[in-house]
Amino acid sequence: MKVLSLIFPIISYVNCAKILAVIPTPSISHQLPFIPLWRELSLRGHQVTLMTTDPLKDSSLTNLTEIDMSYGYEIYDRHNSFSILSDETKSLSEIGRLLLKAGHDLIEAQMTSMEVQNLIHDKNVHFDLAIIEAKLPFYSAFAWRFRCPMVSVTSMEAPIWIQYAIGNEVHPILNPDSNLHIMDQMKLNFWERIISFLYTILLKYKVYGDILQTENARFKKYFGEDAPDLLEVQNNISLLLSYANPVFQNTRPMNPNSILIGHGMHIAKPKKLPKDLQEYLDSSKNGVIYFSLGSNVKGHLLNDTIKRNILQAFSELPYNVLMKMDTDLKDVPKNVKIQKWLPQQDVLRHPNIKLFISQGGLQSLQESITNGIPLVGIPFFGDQISNVYRMVKKGYGVRVDKNEITKENFKQAILEVLNNPRYREKAKEMGELLHDEPMTSLEKAVWWIEYVIRHKGAKHLRSPAVDMPAWKYYMLDVIGSVLGALFIVLFLSYKILKCVISKLLFGKPKAKKD
Numbered sequence: 001m002k003v004l005s006l007i008f009p010i011i012s013y014v015n016c017a018k019i020l021a022v023i024p025t026p027s028i029s030h031q032l033p034f035i036p037l038w039r040e041l042s043l044r045g046h047q048v049t050l051m052t053t054d055p056l057k058d059s060s061l062t063n064l065t066e067i068d069m070s071y072g073y074e075i076y077d078r079h080n081s082f083s084i085l086s087d088e089t090k091s092l093s094e095i096g097r098l099l100l101k102a103g104h105d106l107i108e109a110q111m112t113s114m115e116v117q118n119l120i121h122d123k124n125v126h127f128d129l130a131i132i133e134a135k136l137p138f139y140s141a142f143a144w145r146f147r148c149p150m151v152s153v154t155s156m157e158a159p160i161w162i163q164y165a166i167g168n169e170v171h172p173i174l175n176p177d178s179n180l181h182i183m184d185q186m187k188l189n190f191w192e193r194i195i196s197f198l199y200t201i202l203l204k205y206k207v208y209g210d211i212l213q214t215e216n217a218r219f220k221k222y223f224g225e226d227a228p229d230l231l232e233v234q235n236n237i238s239l240l241l242s243y244a245n246p247v248f249q250n251t252r253p254m255n256p257n258s259i260l261i262g263h264g265m266h267i268a269k270p271k272k273l274p275k276d277l278q279e280y281l282d283s284s285k286n287g288v289i290y291f292s293l294g295s296n297v298k299g300h301l302l303n304d305t306i307k308r309n310i311l312q313a314f315s316e317l318p319y320n321v322l323m324k325m326d327t328d329l330k331d332v333p334k335n336v337k338i339q340k341w342l343p344q345q346d347v348l349r350h351p352n353i354k355l356f357i358s359q360g361g362l363q364s365l366q367e368s369i370t371n372g373i374p375l376v377g378i379p380f381f382g383d384q385i386s387n388v389y390r391m392v393k394k395g396y397g398v399r400v401d402k403n404e405i406t407k408e409n410f411k412q413a414i415l416e417v418l419n420n421p422r423y424r425e426k427a428k429e430m431g432e433l434l435h436d437e438p439m440t441s442l443e444k445a446v447w448w449i450e451y452v453i454r455h456k457g458a459k460h461l462r463s464p465a466v467d468m469p470a471w472k473y474y475m476l477d478v479i480g481s482v483l484g485a486l487f488i489v490l491f492l493s494y495k496i497l498k499c500v501i502s503k504l505l506f507g508k509p510k511a512k513k514d
């Protein structure tokens with residue numbers, strides 16, 4: 001190991017590179033997984049320019065320059081983006097339309113901002129690599145502007161147009177899209193298979209049709225008339241880093257330039273808890289239930305009745321409850337302590353935490369099992385639905401329907417998890433599975449990024465599928481030719497057989513003529 005650690009810095013040495021990172025989504029769960037990566041890259045001597053909605057503002061990172069795009073939060077709020085996602089009265093296409101509108105407003109605000117304008121018009125700026133969030137195709141324009149290789153990163157599974165761009169199989173039955181709210185992603189029923197099949201085709205046409213058309217116009221508007229087709233730029237991705245993991249998602253066949261880095265990379269080193277919180281947790285001898293619905297599920301998404309049921313259930317339990325809630329609650333029981341924000345990772349590390357009640361976001365689940373804490377899941381939207389279903393199936397928590405929370409069933413779910421040691425054992429087991437990897441996800445991500453820099457885009461890893469038209473990829477010409485040949489053979493055999501039979505049965509003269 002000692003020898004290895006001496007060699008490793010030498011073979012992995014890369015001249016300090018200039019890296020542009022663009023993570024445009026105003027949501028902490030899209031930003032958080034990559035914070036250790038920006039830190040690490042800059043500490044290794046790379047000059048990192050980060051466009052983010054959540055700047056680190058850490059002055060000790062002298063090689064990290066940040067472009068603050070936090071105004072994006074206000075734009076998403078104005079469009080109610082996260083309420084729309086869990087609105088069951090709206091159809092999937094309506095939700096898609098509204099989110100797209102928010103996404104386009106966001107792009108406009110970002111592109112017209114002074115800092116971004118300066119960045120793309122300054123002739124003296126150059127980058128060796130662009131790391132871009134796997135979002136709308138438009139953002140790959142930044143890689144084209146600086147004529148540099150592009151790495152795509154995502155805080156979950158990449159959307160299908162990015163999978164196509166890297167040459168990964170998109171299979172609607174093996175890897176259904178999480179927006180479809182299919183609970184059991186391992187075993188779709190007939191109806192779900194039909195829906196997933198149609199959704200994949202329609203989404204493909206939507207993205208490669210009018211979305212790309214709008215974005216191509218915007219690409220030319222902001223980056224100049226000589227801008228090529230955006231699809232060509234997007235299909236130039238050198239590497240895909242997904243914050244996914246087989247503990248939480250279905251496995252999928254991947255081209256060698258698709259790398260999974262979802263092994264809890266965002267989990268930070270322990271920090272000291274604020275004094276009052278530390279005292280509170282230390283003195284809660286019966287144990288503490290931690291309640292948080294994450295940063296995107298706001299308190300107003302639960303109506304007053306449901307909130308009252310939750311508080312009443314808590315009041316009848318012999319435990320303290322630490323609750324993260326952004327709205328004010330009425331009639332708070334004595335054993336419940338509410339705060340607008342909590343240092344979740346450090347709270348979950350405290351030995352008195354017995355249970356986590358969560359919306360089932362990927363990062364919350366990772367943080368919970370890392371500390372061997374079982375859960376009660378209340379999913380709202382997106383991948384939360386299938387995450388929680390999988391959690392129940394694996395046996396480290398139970399699920400409660402957000403529309404059907406009563407005092408009784410909520411209390412029962414909590415007691416079931418707390419009183420049956422099976423859940424805690426399973427959570428611990430899953431945590432060990434999550435963190436068992438040959439090198440940490442951070443090391444893996446850094447190694448692959450520097451690999452792409454060293455090999456100027458590592459184009460030898462590009463899959464031939466990316467440049468192939470669909471008819472070739474799905475072998476329609478081959479299948480057509482084989483079927484055609486088969487048809488001709490069968491047809492001729494039939495004709496000959498018919499002829500022979502008629503010869504045998506009905507006299508010779510006619511046959512002679514033939």
Ligand SMILES: *[C@@H]1O[C@H](CO)[C@@H](O)[C@H](O)[C@H]1NC(C)=O
Nearest residue numbers: 016042043045060061062063
């Ligand atoms: C910044 O980068 C230089 C090399 O470009 C490196 O020597 C230095 O340690 C880095 N400093 C920090 C604080 O990351």
Ligand SMILES: *[C@@H]1O[C@H](CO)[C@@H](O)[C@H](O)[C@H]1NC(C)=O
Nearest residue numbers: 144147148149232233236457
């Ligand atoms: C594709 O990427 C390479 C660098 O890896 C770059 O030189 C080229 O201009 C890119 N092509 C397009 C169409 O963006």
Ligand SMILES: *[C@@H]1O[C@H](CO)[C@@H](O)[C@H](O)[C@H]1NC(C)=O
Nearest residue numbers: 302303304305306402403404
């Ligand atoms: C709260 O939501 C539940 C489930 O959606 C519903 O049954 C109930 O009527 C609602 N209550 C109020 C006061 O809106």
